[in-house]
Amino acid sequence: MTNEILKTIEEMDRQTFREDLIGWFENEMRDLPWRKDQDPYKVWVSEIMLQQTRVDTVIPYFTRFLDKFPTIEALATADEDKVLKAWEGLGYYSRVRNLQSAVKEVHEKYNGKVPDQPEAISSLKGVGPYTAGAILSIAYGKPEPAVDGNVMRVLSRILLIWEDIAKTSSRKTFESAVRSLISHENPSYFNQALMELGALICTPTSPSCLLCPVREHCQAFNTGMQNELPVKSKKKKQRSVEMVAVVLRNDKNQLLIRKRPETGLLANLWEFPNTEVGLEFRSEKEQFEDYFKEKYQVEATLDDMVGRIEHVFSHLIWNIHVFTGQLKGPIQESSKLKLVTLEEIEQYAFPVSHQKILKEVVGKI
DNA sequence: CAAACGTGGGC
DNA sequence: TGCCCAAGTTT
Known part of the structure; x- marks a missing residue:
């Protein structure tokens, strides 16, 4: 994280930022099937499904998947063909093969309980830095960053970060920013609120800044740069x-x-x-x-x-x-x-x- | 680190 | 139509 970004964070009223963000989330959060409880297994399944996939697409898959494989035990002992069938049409199929492999490890090695330590959970197949942070914060209330595309877009605007978010290396900058911004009182809602804000308000094109609960804290809004951020390089053709x-x-x-x-x-x-x-x-x-x-x-x-x-x-x-x-x-x-x-x-x-x-x-x- | 890895929807 | 996107991870 550059000194410039650090300075921006230090000059923010971070406590008010957290309250504005979380207060908005409590009022506006969508009623989603994986938000009914904090069962680490359900949080885990939802996070894997949501990787590079829209919420509307995931909802019916999530409901059916949990119906067929309601527990760690059920998924750990299921036939892979049945598991793949439940994933059919969702894409990125290694996600679900890795998930089942990791669930088997949790079943055998951790007595069926999803680990709550960063090193243990990060070592599971298919659990990268985002998913580890999401499970740790949402299911276990730990103040760990969960940096996805939404979070990078939102924070690039709030903190005026000009790094190319398509680059692998950029994630670290945003993780550092989240570590210094995150609510220790409610890390779960803080992380989810950042993502929800990106999905509903701080959208890729034409963000609804006038409806934004944290626009007063947003450097891009304050300087009229919200349409210039984030910086994201193009991907090449198929x-x-x-x-x-x-x-x-x-x-x-x-x-x-x-x-x-x-x-x-x-x-x-x-x-x-x-x-x-x-x-x-x-x-x-x-x-x-x-x-x-x-x-x-x-x-x-x-x-x-x-x-x-x-x-x-x-x-x-x-x-x-x-x-x-x-x-x-x-x-x-x-x-x-x-x-x-x-x-x-x-x-x-x-x-x-x-x-x-x-x-x-x-x-x- | 760039490329592999799916799919469906929006404009 | 073609391009971009959507709660990333692995190699």
Whole structure:
């Protein structure tokens, strides 16, 4: 933290700032399902779900997830396929695999109680500096910073911090600022209020400064700079990937699906067999009949292309050329390769891209 | 430290 | 349409 920022903080009326902020939060906080109690497990689940994900999106997932896995014990002993199914459509699937792994550790090593020490909780898989601070403050009332994108935006404005919040290194500046601002009387509400303010008032574009409970403390508002902050560098464009996917059906109306590798993109989700291709081969079906013969020792004849799916990820774009086809002979099923009916397929977690494929072809087979 | 890692919504 | 965003973590 620079001397400039330190000076700004020291010149603030910090006690009034805390009271204004927390007082506003007590009146205006949204009624959210993870705010019904302070159960560390529920706080934990909500924080993982909320990573890079909107509140409105999370609400139904949170309710269903807690219904299916109400306790540490329930999640620790659940089948991963069921857990992934409960997460289907939420994205960033390593979040939930890390969560279950960490919950197992808590179940076995901490007798099912979420640790309340920074070092212990930070060592759990998927619990980074933000999530550790959120759980420690919200569930355990400890005065630890929980710096997310909201907090960086809000504090960049209040304290006139010109660091690029897209840089990994910037978080430390904001953590230091929170440590010197945080209410020791109510760290939970202080942290939540900062985030709530960012979500409801101090928004990325056109912040509602006239409704802001702490505008008198805000250096950006006082100097008319609220629209210049935060400084955030652009992310680069996605690269495109051409691929072919095939919905293969046998004479019993079963479809062939496979499990993705246990690391990397969409790890351990299920999908229709597919392969990356060059632009020039995307509609040459004979190539893919050969591919399936080699990869699965299965005889398949493909129909003409039935559709094309574009799916945009944060870092790449899949352009999927979809074929249907018939499976001619038997196939050796395994834990990663299955034949399933249209009814059974609902138990398997698919990425949204492959849900689109199923929807595209389901009327045509 | 930059890149990988999903998805749906807003403008 | 294309770009940005939304309560980040891991490698």
